[in-house]
Amino acid sequence: MSTKGKVGGIIANLVIIEVDGPVSQNEICYIKMSGVELMAEVIRIGGNNAYVQVFESTRGLKPGTEVEFTGHMLEATLGPGILSKNFDGLQHDLDKMEGIFLKKGDYTPALEDDKLWEFKPIAKKDDAVFPGSWLGEVKENWIPHKIMVPFKFEGTFTIKSIAEQGEYKINDTIAVLINTNNNEVPVSMVQKWPVKIPIKAYKEKPRPFVLMETGIRVIDSLNPIVEGGTGFIPGPFGTGKTVLQHALSKQADADMIIIAACGERANEVVEIFAEFPKLDDSRTGRKLIERTTIIANTSNMPVAAREASVYTAMTIAEYYRAMGLKVLLLADSTSRWAQALREMSNRMEELPGPDAYPMDLPAIISNFYARAGFVYLNNGKTGAVTFIGTVSPAGGNLKEPVSESTKKAARCFYALSQDRADSKRYPAIDAVDSYSKYIEYPEFQEFIRENISPDWIDDIMLAKNILIRGNEAYEQINILGDDGVPIDYHQIFWKSEVIDFVILQQDAFDKIDASTSIKRQQYMMNKVLDVYRTNLKFETFEEVNPYFKRIINIFKQMNYSEFKSEKFNKFEKELQDIINERILIED
Amino acid sequence: METTAFQKIHTKVNHITKATCSLHADGVGYEEMATVNGRLAQVVKIQGDLVTLQIFSGTEGIPTNAEVVFLGHAPKLPVSDELSGRFFNAYGQPIDGGPEVDGKTVEIGGPSVNPVRRKQPSELIATGIAGIDLNNTIVTGQKIPFFADPDQPYNQVMAMVALRAKTDKIILGGMGLTNDDYLFFKNIFENAGALDRIISFVNTTEDPPVERLLVPDMALTAAEYFAAEKNQDVLVLLTDMTLYADALSIVSNRMDQIPSKDSMPGSLYSDLARLYEKAVQFPKGGSITIIAVTTLSGGDITHAIPDNTGYITEGQLFVRRDTDIGKVIIDPFRSLSRLKQLVIGKKTREDHPQVMNAAIRLYADAANAKTKLENGFDLTDYDERTMKFAKEYSDKLLAIDINIEIDEMLNTAWELLNKYFSVAEIGIKSELVEKYGKRKDN
Ligand SMILES: Nc1ncnc2c1ncn2[C@@H]1O[C@H](COP(=O)(O)OP(=O)(O)O)[C@@H](O)[C@H]1O
Ligand SMILES: [Mg+2]
DSSP: OOOEEEEEEEETTEEEEEESSOOOTTEEEEEEETTEEEEEEEEEEETTEEEEEESSOOTTOOTTOEEEEEEEEOEEEESTTOTTOEEOTTOOBGGGSOSSBOOTTOOOOSSOSSOOEEEEEOSOTTOEEOTTOEEEEEEETTEEEEEEOOTTOOSOEEEEEEOOSEEEOTTSOOEEEEOTTSOEEEEOSOEEEETTSOOOOSSBOOOOOSBOOOSOHIIIIISOOBTTOEEEEEOOTTSSHHHHHHHHHHHSOOSEEEEEEESSOHHHHHHHHHHTTTSBOTTTSSBGGGGEEEEEEOTTSOTHHHHHHHHHHHHHHHHHHTTTOEEEEEEEOHHHHHHHHHHHHHHTTOOOOGGGOOTTHHHHHHHHHTTOEEEEOTTSOEEEEEEEEEEOOGGGOSOSHHHHHHHHHOSEEOOBOHHHHHTTOSSOBOTTTOEEGGGGOHHHHHHHHHHTOTTHHHHHHHHHHHHHHHHHHHHHHHHHOGGGSOHHHHHHHHHHHHHIIIIIOOOTTSTTTTOOOHHHHHHHHHHHHHHHHSOOOOSSGGGHHHHHHHHHHHHHHHHHSOTTOHHHHHHHHHHHHHHHHHHHHHO | OOOOTTSOEEOOEEEEOSSEEEEEOSSOOTTOEEEETTEEEEEEEEETTEEEEEETTOOTTOOTTOOEEEOSSSOEEEESGGGTTOEEOTTSOBOSSOOOOOSEEEESSOOOBOGGGOOOOOOEEOOSOHHHHTTSOEETTOEEEEEEOTTSOHHHHHHHHHHHSOOSEEEEEEEEEOHHHHHHHHHHHHHTTOGGGEEEEEEETTSOGGGGGGHHHHHHHHHHIIIIISOOEEEEEEEOHHHHHHHHHHHHHHTTOOBOGGGOBTTHHHHHHHHHTTOEEOTTSOEEEEEEEEEOSTTOTTSHHHHHHHHHSSEEEEEEEETTTTEEEEOTTTOEETTGGGTTTTTSOTTHHHHHHHHHHHHHHHHHHHHHHHTTOOOOHHHHHHHHHHHHHIIIIIBTTOOOOHHHHHHHHHHHHHHHOOHHHHOOOHHHHHHHOOOTTO
16 A cells, blocks of 8 residues: 655745655655645655655645655656657656646646557577667667666576567566576566665776867867766856757767756757758758657746656666666756755755755765766676766855866866857857866877877877966956067967867857867867977067967867868868968068 | 625634634635635635634734635636726726626636747847847846845836837736835826726835735736737736735744745745746737846845746846936846847847857956056056946946947947957958948058
8 A cells, every 4th residue: 555645835836745654765646636646755754744846837726735745756758759858857758648738637648558569689589688678679770679677677687588679669578687586587678776876786886087079179279078977067057058969969978868958948858859950960961850859847847856857868768778878968057956955945944055055965966977977787798978067056156055066076077258258259168267077087198199180188188288378468468558568469369269269269150160079079180280380580579469360260170160061171271371471571 | 705694604723823814614725815814815724624824914913713715716807808997906806997898717727828829939029228129138928126225226127128119018016015116107108008908906105015916917817818818918917026025924923834045935946936937928929028026135136036037037136226327227248138049130130149258248348447447557548448438338228228229239339349359359350341340450
């Protein structure tokens, strides 16, 4: 018999329930309003009272309403059919809901019970298997979706029987296992897992070291991220967090992209709905939507489900990682999730921490980031969950709890600067403030030396240095005046501007410039560093600005042209001519 | 919202605070409306049979034996075509002397649109103001506020934009409007002969501030009726959302909630997002566009109200006085329309995005030159040119008294770019310079 209860108190979406039996923390219950059931999660227990956060509006709810507890926590449904879906924060399929407006309690199933999938066995009778072992696979879009021994199982099993190749529905039994007590356990193609608990079906989680190409120059060429790495993008509103995440979701070299739209604008998700089915995935030649799953819990959707949405997304990511895939998880914005926690904590009148956030916010954030990572699976294959979240600091000031906690948890920091956004220097990542801790990892350095180029890391350091020196020169010029400093200062400043305009700035809305291959990035970086290394001769400081404007202009035209195309080569030649003008004077 | 015969009357109030009163009552629903000695109130908390009511007009003079009647529903608005041309208070009651509106009643603050049912906004709204159309193009289904100090003519600009936009309905939600501003809107709508497509919900400075909290939901509920059911393009004007947020903080303060930044409630983001996200483009035609006003204090956009707003809305239009030309302009630095990408260069001329960016970049250079000048340094020839450019750009394009077509805005921008700068300084894709630049050096 499951535990039942009655609504005792209501304060917005916090409901207090008098229960008649055992309940557990984070258990899911349904409040049975007439005609609709409201899903809720236990967030505190005191005596016979369970405090629950309701994933819906509580308008019209009356005390005395009956409640039924489910005996389990919030769970994700894992199986073929997740790819290309649009879920809400609790993994209900948004497309299956009827009508234009969301209806309370309209809980649609995540997957399709009737759909047939072509199953191919991988394991065979008598194999020893354990949670996460691959039993077989089905083709999901282009991904070989592994059917695994459910993660909830414990111990080792022997396969008694396994289905032959053929078409099956997700709930069909595709294998029967025997546990150590000689009991038979059937396995289907779908399993459930509580979202707040990490899936640990892997052998080892080493430090990540494989570069993840993003096509975004200021990331790859200056602050590279790795497969299984973590990063965060803080920035005041309007500085480009979402555009940057969208660019990552389109271009990053990953097998699967999960976008958690967490408490932000609905129209931004609509943009993905509208564009991704049309955009090509250059890696597979298919459409982008085929490698994408969207978890949409936008700002007007129930606040409590915001928190759930990022966990649902992470659980799905871990599930696909266990299949040996490279997953990129993007969450926009993690601050909204933290705010949802704050709202509940305030309603429960908990002792507040800084800025009224709950005391355990730093722990919650770091535990979440810790779920990302590169893993060796038990069968020797590798998989990765790379996580990049945005942070929306109040007033744009990074001295606030969410930014500070995240900075401790994430290894890459992509700071968006208001000044750069104001002067339309997009993406507005401040390349000097930003960092990638992975650059310091010897295993990453080795990977780069072997796979990209032996000079790459040195070039990154040099480029950053030039930017810093450029900033200093600029400050000196501002303090002392154009003619109060040696002409060299102008040259140093303008050489850093070349890096800024040619490498850092990138037009996310231009077909060609939007994404740059590593090869092309290297080529352009070398060109820019060549300019840096060339000693150019100027008679007066007034010559410096117009000259570099010309250089930058030609470089930009190169960025807008197809790599190594006729046009590109023509501009490249023009560039050389311009450079020669100044070298010649030296002679 | 009258009392009917079968409704139970309670007459024992236990607790009274500045904004709320509590009493024992059974069978009451959350957010249900009630009257307390005739004043409208709403259920904000239920603990067993103890019900807490927020009285919108305040609790002054409420006795412990006040008559409390529960109305059995959340706040409602009757909707029908009869709304057109009418003026209402925050409760949706007529204030223009006209009759009650006949129509089906719907609860305000209803459900959200399923994101997968939304259509991507794509229809440009031309306002004739280059600070908007050229630099911060707005589209139907967008939500965007004016950010302005209280002394700026934001209500005038907003009314002008509303009347120039080709929409089927304009719905005004006035919160804490001064009587003068209320009369200004009334007159300008009447004089434009547009009254029949305008609906107003107004709370003035003479009304209790907490009543304001109902205004945006009233306006948006009416908007949803015309947009979702009649497939009309509806423009909702909300002014001043800062006063709305102030009312939120009054309530949360009186209910002893822990304030977060700038004494605003911790739920400010969600509270504002719930309203602004009502902006939508419906799949079968019909849209709700929200243009709001958020007044600033001393231009500070880091205050919690503009800050949270900026995180929610699809850009903002920053209104300020340009002392160099003595006119009010839409500041290109702090302004942004996040949806402009959907139309510029697509519904407008292909050179639009690059021309817009080039001009703003040069305008930024002028700002640097100006700082240099103020610090007592000599200006280079380039600095001089940017400053001259900036002045003319501000006068001919940024000022709010401009009323021209977008092509003309682009041509004007090119004229100014050509007048002051070389091709390299402009830095626009060469194809576009050749095609639209009409330069002598090309
Ligand atoms: N890489 C970019 N290239 C061009 N414009 C950009 C770029 N990044 C941002 N923008 C501009 O800035 C606006 C705001 O960006 P967005 O990512 O939505 O900001 P945030 O999420 O930080 O609030 C965009 O609508 C766009 O106009
Ligand atoms: Mg954003």
